[in-house]
Amino acid sequence: MAANETYADWQQRMSKVILPKWTELPNFDLYMDQVLLLINETLQPLGADPVTAAMINNYVKHKVILSPVKKKYQIMQLADIIVISLLKPSYPLDKIRQGIDQVTATGYPKRAYDNFITALTNQLHHPDDPITISDQDLSHSLTTAAAQLIVNKLRTDELLRLNQAQIKPQQIEK
Numbered sequence: 001m002a003a004n005e006t007y008a009d010w011q012q013r014m015s016k017v018i019l020p021k022w023t024e025l026p027n028f029d030l031y032m033d034q035v036l037l038l039i040n041e042t043l044q045p046l047g048a049d050p051v052t053a054a055m056i057n058n059y060v061k062h063k064v065i066l067s068p069v070k071k072k073y074q075i076m077q078l079a080d081i082i083v084i085s086l087l088k089p090s091y092p093l094d095k096i097r098q099g100i101d102q103v104t105a106t107g108y109p110k111r112a113y114d115n116f117i118t119a120l121t122n123q124l125h126h127p128d129d130p131i132t133i134s135d136q137d138l139s140h141s142l143t144t145a146a147a148q149l150i151v152n153k154l155r156t157d158e159l160l161r162l163n164q165a166q167i168k169p170q171q172i173e174k
Helices: 007-014 031-044 053-061 075-087 093-105 109-125 140-168
Strands: none
Touching: 007 075, 007 140, 031 075, 053 075, 075 093, 075 109, 075 140, 093 109, 093 140, 109 140
């Protein structure tokens, strides 16, 4: 990020973010170092904090994601780690797991993950477009609201950063 970057520059960067759908995630088991590389490369364009092995081990310990099988992680765990990593700055782990469970209760995890990625990508690419929340499909509304929360958090963080760069320290009069 350049020192003279503007909000419009940030919007332009976000409009180019592409997040992987379920079928674009590796369909083979990965070891921890491979998981970290994949997740961090995926989230890097959003400026998200890097995921660490300790974080993932904590998710397993607290049953937020399934335990690896023979130290290998599968596609379901990768999808969960991506969603958790994006929502963790705003919600505690148990609330995130509860939301994932609610959304996947009404549809397959693949469809729920893809719907989330689609909603998030749409809002990243068009952050000022209105969203629709409906009592008719609460799972979709929850997904849409979660995506909006992530984009609003990213936008707020960027505005804080830009504003901080513009503020000039002033001498306080005594």
